[in-house]
Amino acid sequence: MASFATLDAFAERFSEARVLVRLDLNSPIEDGTVQDNRRFERHARTVSELAAAGHRVICLAHQGRPGRDDFTHLDQHAGVLSDHLDREVQYVDDIRGETAIDAIGDAAPGEVLLLDNVRMHDDELADREPAEHADSELVQRLADAADAYVNDAYSAAHRGHASLVGFPYVLPAYAGRVMETEYEANSAIATREFDGQVTMVVGGTKATDVIQVMDAIGDKVDAFCLGGIAGELFLRAAGHPVGHDVGEGDRFDEQWERNEATIRDVLDARGDQIHLPLDLAYEDEYDQRAEITLWEIDEKSTPFLDVGGETVDAYRDIVADSEAVFVKGALGVFEDERFADGTVGVLEEIAETDCFSVVGGGDTSRAIGMYGLDEADFSHVSIAGGAYIRALTGEPLVAVETLANCRPKTEA
Numbered sequence: 001m002a003s004f005a006t007l008d009a010f011a012e013r014f015s016e017a018r019v020l021v022r023l024d025l026n027s028p029i030e031d032g033t034v035q036d037n038r039r040f041e042r043h044a045r046t047v048s049e050l051a052a053a054g055h056r057v058i059c060l061a062h063q064g065r066p067g068r069d070d071f072t073h074l075d076q077h078a079g080v081l082s083d084h085l086d087r088e089v090q091y092v093d094d095i096r097g098e099t100a101i102d103a104i105g106d107a108a109p110g111e112v113l114l115l116d117n118v119r120m121h122d123d124e125l126a127d128r129e130p131a132e133h134a135d136s137e138l139v140q141r142l143a144d145a146a147d148a149y150v151n152d153a154y155s156a157a158h159r160g161h162a163s164l165v166g167f168p169y170v171l172p173a174y175a176g177r178v179m180e181t182e183y184e185a186n187s188a189i190a191t192r193e194f195d196g197q198v199t200m201v202v203g204g205t206k207a208t209d210v211i212q213v214m215d216a217i218g219d220k221v222d223a224f225c226l227g228g229i230a231g232e233l234f235l236r237a238a239g240h241p242v243g244h245d246v247g248e249g250d251r252f253d254e255q256w257e258r259n260e261a262t263i264r265d266v267l268d269a270r271g272d273q274i275h276l277p278l279d280l281a282y283e284d285e286y287d288q289r290a291e292i293t294l295w296e297i298d299e300k301s302t303p304f305l306d307v308g309g310e311t312v313d314a315y316r317d318i319v320a321d322s323e324a325v326f327v328k329g330a331l332g333v334f335e336d337e338r339f340a341d342g343t344v345g346v347l348e349e350i351a352e353t354d355c356f357s358v359v360g361g362g363d364t365s366r367a368i369g370m371y372g373l374d375e376a377d378f379s380h381v382s383i384a385g386g387a388y389i390r391a392l393t394g395e396p397l398v399a400v401e402t403l404a405n406c407r408p409k410t411e412a
């Protein structure tokens with residue numbers, strides 16, 4: 001178990017500090033609009049605690065990845081975060097230049113700044129070891145302008161990027177409240193033993209995260225219920241003519257090339273644990289939801305956007321018989337009500353079943369609020385996806401390990 005210092009220790013040491021706070025505000029963007037989600041509400045608790053205590057809060061965050069449609073500036077994120085606070089979040093359209101450094105210097109006690117998308121600086125994603133990131137211009141420039149660093153970005157803690165692992169080498173570093181609570185919940189899961197059936201529902205778009213970990217966690221899981229992009233990729237490996245891009249799509253082929261061998265290995269090794277969709281749903285010529293069983297599909301000519309009704313019924317039965325259920329990634333494009341049956345059907349069954357349950361995934365956990373489900377009906381609703389699933393397997397999260405084990409040279 002990692003042991004890191006929390007905001008309790010920070011409060012004992014600092015007053016009116018300039019504190020860099022790394023958040024994970026990576027969010028869905030629909031028609032160019034950042035979608036509010038649990039990450040803003042949860043991180044606002046950490047920001048609010050620091051600002052209310054009179055510190056000058058300098059937030060760092062990322063959105064998307066270079067080259068992706070959702071790779072944007074953070075101006076909208078500042079507004080959404082403000083909505084969850086009793087104070088304005090001042091967006092700074094700079095990361096480590098003079099504008100940013102001056103804004104940090106001018107920040108008054110209790111003020112909150114949000115710098116621009118940290119992934120827009122080349123140092124952030126450079127392929128370096130954590131100690132090398134500490135020497136980067138990005139980390140050095142911002143560290144010189146601040147007194148301390150707080151990492152609240154548990155949901156990005158599996159990424160060894162500069163703003164996540166570099167600062168503990170050069171500034172006093174602490175865990176934010178999201179980091180603290182997510183770590184405690186998700187680490188406990190990796191060490192728990194269940195007598196009854198353990199089920200994992202996996203879907204979503206980041207099949208690479210899911211597929212590589214399925215094999216690692218396979219000894220702890222009795223049944224994997226697949227959907228989303230991951231489900232189609234496994235169906236493709238099982239010989240069905242699905243799981244490839246059609247039209248403008250770019251969700252499948254690149255992930256297939258990267259993961260085909262692993263998918264086939266996992267299917268061979270754990271086929272009896274893996275439940276694949278029996279039917280799929282798509283948008284017909286009347287813009288309505290239509291379903292098709294696997295055996296009716298002779299070619300994929302349109303994107304499949306959800307699992308079908310037969311699959312939902314089968315997965316609900318599996319969940320109903322489970323002592324523990326972990327969910328990572330949505331079974332369909334639940335943001336569109338026509339294609340929410342898979343995701344919502346499984347979540348409803350979990351809520352009705354007396355089981356230990358964890359729902360993970362920044363996007364996926366949004367479905368709970370969107371469809372009127374009660375968060376209290378789940379044991380833990382994580383705002384992490386890839387980080388959460390790695391925690392399930394007990395895999396160390398590099399940003400957590402760095403936060404717990406590294407100290408500035410001046411304090412070594």
Ligand SMILES: Nc1ncnc2c1ncn2[C@@H]1O[C@H](COP(=O)(O)OP(=O)(O)O)[C@@H](O)[C@H]1O
Nearest residue numbers: 204205206228305331332333361362363364385
């Ligand atoms: N068949 C599908 N085609 C395209 N997108 C899908 C499909 N099924 C699920 N999704 C998308 O997966 C997203 C959630 O998956 P992902 O981003 O990997 O998980 P999270 O961010 O929750 O860890 C949802 O936003 C949903 O729209």
Ligand SMILES: O=C(OP(=O)(O)O)[C@H](O)COP(=O)(O)O
Nearest residue numbers: 024026155156362384385386387
């Ligand atoms: O949203 C995130 O990951 P997740 O979708 O696995 O929860 C994190 O912000 C990490 O984003 P990344 O997967 O683009 O590095």
